[in-house]
Amino acid sequence: MLKQINLLFLIILIAVNFSSIQAQDELIVPIKKIEKKAKEKYFKNSDAKVFRYENDTTIENERELDGNLLVVKGDLKIAGRINGNVLVLMGDVHILPKAYVNGDVVCVNGKIFQDEESTVTGNQIETKVKNLFPYRAWEEEYFASHRSSGEESCRIPYSMVPAKSGRKSVILNYNRVQGLFLGIKIPKKISGKYKYINVHGFLGYGFKEKRWRYQLEIDRWFFNPREYRFELGWKTYDLVDTHDDWLISPWENTLSAMLLHKDFQDYYRRKGYEFFVGQNIGRHLKARFGYRSDRYRSVLKNTDWSLFYGKRKFRENPLIEPGRMRSLYGEVELDTRNDLDVPKKGFLVRISGESSNSKLRSDFSFNQYEIELRHYRRLSRFDRLDLRIKAATSEGTVPLQKLYQLGGISTLRGFGFKEVRGGADQFGGDRMLLANLEYNISPEILDFDFLFFDDLRYIIFFDAGNVWQRTQVSGQDSWSAGFDHLKWKDLKSDFGLGITSWSGRFRLNIARRLDTGKKPLAITVRLIKPF
Template sequence: MRKLAMILLLLPQVLLAQESGKIESLIDEILKKIENYYSAEETLSDYQIQKQKELQKQLERIRKQLEILKKQKDLIEPEKFQEELEKIQKTAIEIQRASQELIEQSQKKTTTLSFVPSFRFRGETEIGRNDYIDGNVLVQDGDLKIYGRINGDILVENGDVFVEDGAEVNGNIYTTNGKITIRSGAKFTGEKYENFSQIAKADSLISYDRRKHRLEIRYKGIYASFGGFKQFHEDVPGVDNFYFEFERVSGFKIGLIYPRKFINTVYKPISMYGYGAYATKSHRWIFLLGLNRLLFNSNDDLFLILGAEIYSTIGTKDNWLISPNANTISALIWNNDYRDYFKQEGFNIYLETAILSKVSNLMLRYSSDNYASEVSRYIKYFSWNEKRPFRANPPVYEGNLKSISINYRVGGFHLIEGFRKSGVGFEIYIEKELGNLKYTILTSELKARLSLSNYDNFGFRLRVGASNQILPKQKSFEIGGFGTLYAFPYKAFEGNKMLLANFEYILKNPIDVFDFVNFFIFFDAGYVNSEEGKLTSGFKIKNLSEIKSDFGFGFGTESMKTRIYFAWRTDRKTPPIVVLRLSNPF
């Protein structure tokens, strides 16, 4: 370890060197020595070795920064060049100090951390009231909330620890970049080591990207209730930066995505996002380009953002029914394309505010869109679907629609990732058309999931839609079939007033033989009407037969993202409708 300390002492000299050739040669020399700094006689814990390796990665980044600076030396002013050198030098000195303190810690016979985790978690983690963990717990890049019992030591990197009332911890608690809070009603028999020793200083240096990651996760949590941000719950199809989608109107759409990242908005003056793809069947390019500008940031919690988008794409109003990735698989394999499409060109400007601590988001948007109808260009894709052709794509109102809208989201609703998560999410959307149609639309959605135990879970969704006028096709409310009333024909009911309620009860692994299969029962009810006038008119139900409902049961994988439904109508005797779903229903 002393070798590393001597090596790192040379780094500030490198940073102060004025000749680019000397900088390059000295950096290369130091990095060679760093690669060989581990020696057999050194005795270090795995944790300390991990931290030293992370510091080494930081040095690699500094070398790259110096290389870039060297190339730009003749293109920038000397004062700017010196300023950038000083920034790099400051970072290098911090790394040097952190590494030296790690060395000194390993030489002292004070409290040291010998930690072998039995359980590893990443991100925000919660130990429920009925949970018992016997062993050491490691949580990285997120807070740990304990309501149950842990018999072992706890280490949280880049996060806080909360031992809540009624919880029990028999062991020590360490944080490397966070606080420890023990509630008065909790039982705690160990010792607290907040920002443990010098490891915390090293951890705070390497945690810059992690802190940004945590901020991004907190922001995305606002949207997890209403479409989410995981692979099968994204508004833009594809994986990572690869745009891929198949549907019956455009065929394959293949291109690239640069997703909207909240952290880019926070840490860059202006951030860009968007996608571009080629549609193979309609033979046209589609694209979206967006810009964000951060106007206000209060303690990384309250944000005000100005944004704008311009686009020429294939739009749909059915994102709430099924994610594009799940729909691609369904359309390709089973000829079930559950989304309807239209050509959409235009722009929008929006003002967004987000309060991360309250899990809330408010967006005010002005849009100007030109719409045109699209026709189904595929009858089938694979030969086994000859007897099940694609549905015809319906025509839409063609022309320009200008509107102003406001959208508010709040709540901590979680999709099922186990059975200990509960929460409520609420969203309300109001749109006013400013052109010839002059309609007003209001939609709201309430979702809740209640954890009854470690083995069962209850969830429901209530969705309401209303308009003062008969709506164009691309704005109307439709229910029936997939995602709404499973036992009825798809989109069998359409109007400008809508009520939809979905209930489900999930039982975890009821059969020991198939411990990865969950069982669930469900009930759906919906009502649609068409009546102009007030937003509140048209909801007077004169006969219970106007409410369409179904029920059934099904099986799902452990995460419940892949499900098979068996659904029956309640108004007549019919054989069950079997539906396979590749994403959570709500």
């Protein structure tokens, strides 16, 4: 009976976690259903032959197609002549000089760019996936309850396109500090009405911690909400927070803690308030600056329960440096990625900093800086390079809860979790360097069938990085100090292979450290792309 109750609880957990993802305006629809609906709508009055292509496609200037053209999951460049309709799904259309389209051009979840010296005799239509389906069918069957389906994502980044409304959603998390955490969330609404005052946040209860937690945020937009949105905001909160969200998402960590008895995040209590201003410049560049006043406290492990591996014990939650932290922070981000969760092209540059000192009446005195670069480069229809470089440095004395550790999922995949922390006797480092390189390849590049393996992609990856304390190598207290000693041999590195679903969400990684032959292979399963 107990096992049946546990299984039912697990099913509810997974269902609620997946349903909560829909509140983030992520629309997941199987690509085959999108294609079927689009062809029914835009090719229905034509008996012409359909030329179908996948990924990036170019119609050269000497080429002429007599029929309809369909491109799936890629951009289309037209330099030649097409005697029929053009339909592109999940990509952009570039109609180059002298190109001629004798029909309509339709772009689903993309943009149409036409040179003034080109010709299109029919209509040009830019639309979204949800417009292909009747409202009731979309709501009941297709609206993002299948994040883990492995199909194509129709995600639109928050900073780019305003949506009309958010949805209330249930929060269901599990960790070793709060145990089961249940709450209700009012998501942030991204409205096209720039005079809109937005109230959002959450309220929830940790059953093992036996405390309520909350966040309330109020903000207002000014000017054009799509291109040049200016935002003023304030929020107050009492959270069990973590510095590890960049390593693993909360819902993925919840499943790991409940099923595998492994909690990959460390926690502390953060209570306070914040004022901030934000500015978008175009669709890709945005900046945010603000002031925080937080009270930090340590929290303890309160549970050892897991559905499986009952004999295991969770790690003790590490202590932090308690106190009042008042700080100024800023972040500038340039983001051209085509998708936030599983990007396949574009780049991200993010520069951020935080300053806390006695002039702000803070108990801490430090300056911390981070820079991150991600680039996704498609080499052909069948392979792609993904690169991430992340670095951090500081001045002053950085508190324990702000230090860095590497190792395990999302960082150095051949190493143990947070194994690289600046020495065996160190909690973490105030300097960090990390590089991740992935070569993503489709079996179609070999031009013969692999049965069901054609639905998978294969990854060769390499990771390198390290963390350390400035005081270990330099007596100077500046952001640039502590790097001169670095040599290649000082970096920890690993090499590995991965198998992933076509969408890139699910993957199995097998990694091996390169600094020793004595360590076993590290095998990890992920439900989200690591970067």
